[in-house]
Amino acid sequence: MKVLIHNSAELAQQAVADILSNRIAASPASVLGLATGGTMEAVYDRLILALSESGVPVEEVKTFNLDEYWGLAPDHPATYRSYMNSRLFGRAGFPVGRTFLPASDAADPVAESAAYEAKIRDAGGIDLQLLGIGQNGHIGFNEPTSSLASRTRLKTLTESTRMANQQYFDGQEATPKYAITMGIGTILDARDCLLLATGSNKADAVRKMIEGPLGAHCPASALQLHPKATVVLDAAAATDL
Numbered sequence: 686m687k688v689l690i691h692n693s694a695e696l697a698q699q700a701v702a703d704i705l706s707n708r709i710a711a712s713p714a715s716v717l718g719l720a721t722g723g724t725m726e727a728v729y730d731r732l733i734l735a736l737s738e739s740g741v742p743v744e745e746v747k748t749f750n751l752d753e754y755w756g757l758a759p760d761h762p763a764t765y766r767s768y769m770n771s772r773l774f775g776r777a778g779f780p781v782g783r784t785f786l787p788a789s790d791a792a793d794p795v796a797e798s799a800a801y802e803a804k805i806r807d808a809g810g811i812d813l814q815l816l817g818i819g820q821n822g823h824i825g826f827n828e829p830t831s832s833l834a835s836r837t838r839l840k841t842l843t844e845s846t847r848m849a850n851q852q853y854f855d856g857q858e859a860t861p862k863y864a865i866t867m868g869i870g871t872i873l874d875a876r877d878c879l880l881l882a883t884g885s886n887k888a889d890a891v892r893k894m895i896e897g898p899l900g901a902h903c904p905a906s907a908l909q910l911h912p913k914a915t916v917v918l919d920a921a922a923a924t925d926l
């Protein structure tokens with residue numbers, strides 16, 4: 686695991702945006718795994734700028750997001766599809782037909798999960814998977830105790846994750862209870878993994894991911910098994926290392 690620590694959140698976000706834009710410039714038909722959450726908002730702003738400044742084409746890129754809430758209408762403003770369309774795809778000219786997320790309104794989440802795995806396989810697998818980390822060490826929506834070999838499936842969200850995400854909904858009651866997420870095994874199949882964590886509220890999870898024992902109680906610790914995992918941190922997220 687390569688750990689890169691930057692003095693500020695801005696520098697860490699820029700480093701991640703540069704890695705993504707350089708990857709697309711070098712391989713315009715890259716298959717990218719993408720992530721959502723507050724951490725990625727500034728990364729996508731900076732990525733859009735980097736792509737447009739260097740004239741990097743995105744028409745051939747294919748993207749697969751890590752996860753999506755389940756039980757929401759697709760046009761609900763808090764779906765990850767809405768987030769991605771408004772924060773990245775629409776603004777940077779990614780062809781929407783080459784961008785994939787699990788369907789938030791899937792009638793059969795088991796079939797939807799299997800179909801999502803098949804789409805990733807058919808695309809030739811993920812070249813670079815971008816990741817954030819939850820305060821409890823989750824990646825995607827793989828909550829603590831998720832199997833390290835898990836594949837895309839429906840997961841019940843923990844109360845702490847629902848509390849952390851209620852800011853995007855009309856209170857905790859309105860926050861979804863379920864999500865469809867790539868599994869930890871799915872994530873580990875990506876050829877490169879790139880995790881960004883900023884802020885002191887992530888310091889404990891970051892320490893457990895990097896220095897703690899490998900185990901299901903900190904799903905992000907599974908990245909210790911990955912041959913090409915890069916973790917980008919700001920100084921605040923690195924304080925407990």
Ligand code: GLP
Nearest residue numbers: 721722723724817818819825826
């Ligand atoms: C969310 C997402 C994760 C994200 C994490 C951290 O619930 N499912 O993919 O990495 O939690 O979110 P944030 O960046 O808002 O702290």
